[in-house]
């Protein structure tokens with residue numbers, strides 16, 4: 001499809017929900033044989049299964065808040081977004097939220113709160129969370145703002161409402177950038193795609209806060225850049241085992257151990273792979289491969305789904321998958337609204 005076409009918006013938002021819903025099955029599993037993944041995905045073709053049988057988790061619940069806030073306010077409004085996160089949590093606390101972020105969400109519902117970024121800053125002895133909760137809901141920022149500087153700025157602020165550690169919010173910036181570039185068709189040239197991400201993250205991670213957090217957490221000076229270089233090394237190789245991907249990039253709940261991994265899943269699955277069915281589309285390969293890594297499967301599949309969906313478009317997602325997942329219809333409708341908002345800003349700029 002053309003850059004920033006409606007199909008790409010729909011693909012991004014719907015595949016993110018699908019990744020979250022189908023990934024829930026394996027979340028936290030240490031080893032996931034590809035056979036089990038394919039069995040799970042095949043079972044979605046069963047006509048007797050009810051609509052929306054696979055429930056979405058916090059990943060989608062929070063992404064929906066982001067989308068609703070951006071659409072209602074016509075841009076980023078931290079007060080409104082914070083209020084929506086708090087309300088969503090209080091109405092459905094059982095969506096599988098991270099154990100730390102729950103404290104933030106409870107504080108955000110207090111009417112006395114004057115600074116909506118304060119609760120996040122109090123996490124983990126004042127350093128803030130490095131979990132992937134900011135990144136898992138970052139895709140909508142790329143669908144709302146055509147300007148790359150806006151995507152970076154607002155994905156960062158949106159993540160900081162719950163994740164004030166640079167290793168948390170920079171993961172959100174990276175995820176939003178990946179969706180932004182994919183939406184423009186940048187995955188047609190995978191080498192340039194990864195190079196652009198590295199160049200952008202060099203700048204993003206060039207600040208004092210990143211340097212401090214990286215030092216305290218004993219990470220490389222620019223942690224995400226270092227991981228993206230590993231992604232580039234792995235994608236240049238003809239054969240890579242799942243074990244190597246996990247040990248090089250991780251499959252965990254930290255943004256650093258999941259956002260670069262999700263990006264790798266998309267890049268690795270651009271072409272057919274021996275371990276995956278021949279009849280699978282690139283998007284189906286991406287989701288299946290993400291699940292086979294185990295660990296934080298719902299979140300890695302959700303983030304990889306958003307990037308891949310923006311590349312392949314809505315038609316690459318099997319109807320049976322869409323039907324089985326809760327929230328896909330809303331995602332589809334919202335994708336169209338975001339597409340309008342995006343193109344309105346393009347015309348007025």
Ligand code: R7I
Nearest residue numbers: 096097098099100101124128129130131132133253296299
């Ligand atoms: O990041 P967050 O919203 O969790 C998202 C994950 C996704 O996989 C979802 O699908 C859901 O399952 O949860 O929630 P946080 O509580 O901020 O962070 C997640 C976890 O990361 C925490 O429960 C901690 O175990 C860990 N963590 C930290 N541990 C030590 N020190 C995050 N930051 C720190 C830290 O600074």
Ligand code: MG
Nearest residue numbers: 057058059298
């Ligand atoms: Mg989840």
Ligand code: MG
Nearest residue numbers: 296297298299
């Ligand atoms: Mg998860």
